[in-house]
Amino acid sequence: MHDEGESQDSLAGPASPTNPEQNTPEPFQRAARAEKPPPYIRVTNFRLAVVAIVGAVLVAGLLAVLIARPEALYPSSSKDSNGRPTTTVKEVASDASRIATTKPSVQVLQVLANKPPTWDSAKPVVLYESRITIPPSSQDGLDPRVPLPTTEEPIQGRRATAEGWEFDNPGPYAPPQPFTMAVTERRGDWLKVMLPLRPNHTEGYVSIRDVDLSTTRYRIEVDLSENLLRAFDGNKIVAQTQVVAGAANTQTPTGLFYVTDIVPQKNPAGAYGPFALATNGYSEMMDVFATGAPVVALHGTNTPEKLGTNVSNGCIRVPNEIITQLAETFPQGTLVFLQP
Numbered sequence: 001m002h003d004e005g006e007s008q009d010s011l012a013g014p015a016s017p018t019n020p021e022q023n024t025p026e027p028f029q030r031a032a033r034a035e036k037p038p039p040y041i042r043v044t045n046f047r048l049a050v051v052a053i054v055g056a057v058l059v060a061g062l063l064a065v066l067i068a069r070p071e072a073l074y075p076s077s078s079k080d081s082n083g084r085p086t087t088t089v090k091e092v093a094s095d096a097s098r099i100a101t102t103k104p105s106v107q108v109l110q111v112l113a114n115k116p117p118t119w120d121s122a123k124p125v126v127l128y129e130s131r132i133t134i135p136p137s138s139q140d141g142l143d144p145r146v147p148l149p150t151t152e153e154p155i156q157g158r159r160a161t162a163e164g165w166e167f168d169n170p171g172p173y174a175p176p177q178p179f180t181m182a183v184t185e186r187r188g189d190w191l192k193v194m195l196p197l198r199p200n201h202t203e204g205y206v207s208i209r210d211v212d213l214s215t216t217r218y219r220i221e222v223d224l225s226e227n228l229l230r231a232f233d234g235n236k237i238v239a240q241t242q243v244v245a246g247a248a249n250t251q252t253p254t255g256l257f258y259v260t261d262i263v264p265q266k267n268p269a270g271a272y273g274p275f276a277l278a279t280n281g282y283s284e285m286m287d288v289f290a291t292g293a294p295v296v297a298l299h300g301t302n303t304p305e306k307l308g309t310n311v312s313n314g315c316i317r318v319p320n321e322i323i324t325q326l327a328e329t330f331p332q333g334t335l336v337f338l339q340p
Contacts, residue, residue, distance in 0.1 A: 095131065095234050097219070098183040099333030100193055100211040102169040109179055109211075111195065111204040113164035119205070122188035130256075132221070135339045137255040139200050139284050146287055148198040155293050158196065164204050165197065173261040173278065180332040181206070182258035182280075183213070196260050196280035196295075200253055218330045220259075220298070221337040222316055224252055227308045229298075229318060231326055239325055242308040244301065244317035250285050252314050253296060257281040257336040262327050265300070273300010273320040275327035279336055283314045298336070299323060 102109045149155040149165075157172035157179075159165065170176035181193035189208050194201070217234040224245050231239035246252035261278040268274035276299035283294035294314065301307070301317040316338075318326070 096215045096217045097333070097335050099214050099216060099331065100181045100183050100191055100206065101214065101332070102167075102179040102211055104169075104178070106169055106210045109167045109169055109206065110161075110163070111165045111167065111193070111206050113204055116190050116205055119187050119190060122190070125186045130335075132219070132337055134256045135254045135337055137201055138251065138253050138340065139255070142284055145198060145282075145284060148282055148287075148293055165195065167196075171261055173263045175264075177261050177332060180260060181211075182333050182335060194256075194258055194280055198282040198284075200257075200281050200284065201255055214331075214333075216331055216334060219335045219337065220326070220330070221339065222252075222298075223339045224254065225340065227310070229316065229322070231322075231330070238329075239322050241319055241322045244306050244308070244312050245310045246312050246314040247310050250283065250313045252312070252316060252338060253281050253284050254338045254340045255281075257296070257338060259298075259330065259332055259334045259336060262330075262332060263297075264327070268300075268320070269302060271302055273302065273318075273323055275300060275323045277323070277326060277330075281336075281338075286313070289313065298326070 147160075149158050149160050151160045151162075154160070155172075157168040159167075167179045169179040171179045181191075181195060183191050183193050184203065185192040186208070191206050191208055191211070192203055193206055195204050217232075219232050220229065221232065222229045222243065222245075227243050227245055229239070229241050229243045230237050257279045259277045260280050263276045263278060265272050265274055265276065276297045278295055278297045281296040283289070283296060286294040288294060296314050296316075298316040298318055300320040300323040303317075304319055307317070307319065
């Protein structure tokens with residue numbers, strides 16, 4: 001994450017009672033031995049017993065199904081690493097996006113660059129269909145930059161491999177947060193996910209066994225032509241503000257991105273304000289910033305008078321009260337639409 005003249009403030013891109021038994025009173029026992037019920041009563045009781053046994057078996061079977069697969073009928077609540085609520089559901093609402101969070105037991109997540117062998121033969125399950133037009137990628141009109149990372153030059157917590165990439169879990173920022181991805185498609189036991197790599201908008205494939213899935217209806221939209229940020233909960237605007245965007249020679253990249261990490265700052269009055277929301281995007285005009293990778297972020301500012309202008313090194317500067325609202329409400333994996 002970067003901006004002209006800003007302190008590093010840990011923001012450069014990455015360089016974890018039982019019931020007692022009751023006896024039948026003796027007089028009733030004697031009566032039961034002394035009196036024989038008629039045959040038709042015995043037949044009726046037998047039929048009732050059979051019905052009761054069959055009913056018990058059916059109920060037990062239903063309970064077993066519900067216990068084994070509760071998600072088939074009911075959503076379950078969960079929280080991301082910062083305590084923000086997410087909901088695990090079988091089918092995603094049209095205005096929701098799906099998030100893949102690496103399981104705590106997976107210390108290094110392996111991601112494939114190419115489709116797994118079963119991908120094409122598996123039935124596709126569309127997990128996210130944007131009702132918002134996905135912004136064009138600014139990278140399409142630029143000369144390609146050096147990929148980040150490469151096998152020769154890894155980034156802290158992110159490395160290229162022969163098969164694709166591997167990512168440390170938790171990720172490189174403080175406090176430690178699980179490595180998180182935005183999901184674009186699922187087929188069988190595999191997910192296609194967005195990744196924090198350059199070229200921007202690079203996707204890969206992860207095994208569903210290595211991640212937990214959740215959803216969010218939050219999203220962030222930034223119109224760079226108007227320097228305007230809008231934050232949404234479904235169709236409801238929950239925040240709107242003027243922002244600072246990249247200067248002419250360090251433009252903010254456009255396209256669809258997501259929040260990878262939510263990073264509180266040691267100095268809330270500093271250049272990055274109280275929080276930074278790191279994204280999976282990188283500058284398309286810089287190869288390094290200070291001592292780290294040129295990660296694009298949304299963060300606070302100590303120069304609010306510059307809001308509405310284009311003077312940053314590519315990051316989106318947001319008023320401190322708004323970036324605090326977003327950091328305390330929006331989860332990792334939130335989609336960020338950067339419109340030209």
